[in-house]
Amino acid sequence: MSxxxxxxxxxxxxxxxxxxxxxxxxxxPPPERTGGGARRYDSAALDQLRVITALRAxxxxxxxxxxxxxxxxxxxxxxxxxxAARAALDELDAALDEKERALAEARAQLRSxxxxxxxxxxxPDTPIG
Numbered sequence: 001m002s003x004x005x006x007x008x009x010x011x012x013x014x015x016x017x018x019x020x021x022x023x024x025x026x027x028x029p030p031p032e033r034t035g036g037g038a039r040r041y042d043s044a045a046l047d048q049l050r051v052i053t054a055l056r057a058x059x060x061x062x063x064x065x066x067x068x069x070x071x072x073x074x075x076x077x078x079x080x081x082x083x084a085a086r087a088a089l090d091e092l093d094a095a096l097d098e099k100e101r102a103l104a105e106a107r108a109q110l111r112s113x114x115x116x117x118x119x120x121x122x123x124p125d126t127p128i129g
Contacts, residue, residue: 002032002040003041003042003046004040004041005019005039005041008046008049012046019049022052026066027048027052027066028045029045029048048069051069052069064091068085
């Protein structure tokens with residue numbers, strides 16, 4: 001299968017500019033080119049884009065995505081690649097824990113305000129008339 005950039009963009013939900021960006025950043029291998037220089041992608045590129053998109057959607061940075069993608073094929077030892085992947089996952093877990101804590105605080109504050117409103121008592125900034 002060989003697809004033009006527009007079709008890969010459509011199937012992946014990304015823009016052609018995003019595909020070119022991921023290629024420049026080394027996250028997506030350079031595709032084959034036609035005689036006229038147009039990019040042609042294979043099914044492996046679509047699979048890689050799905051992984052990139054999923055990792056970015058849950059908060060991985062480009063560097064973390066790169067680390068995880070190269071964990072499967074790189075020049076360092078397997079142990080070093082696995083440790084790098086674990087470190088990236090640990091960072092994401094820590095960030096997620098912090099977001100969950102902040103979300104819990106926000107929900108508690110909103111519940112408190114809702115209870116105050118439901119009590120019928122005027123709020124300090126509510127004009128009394």
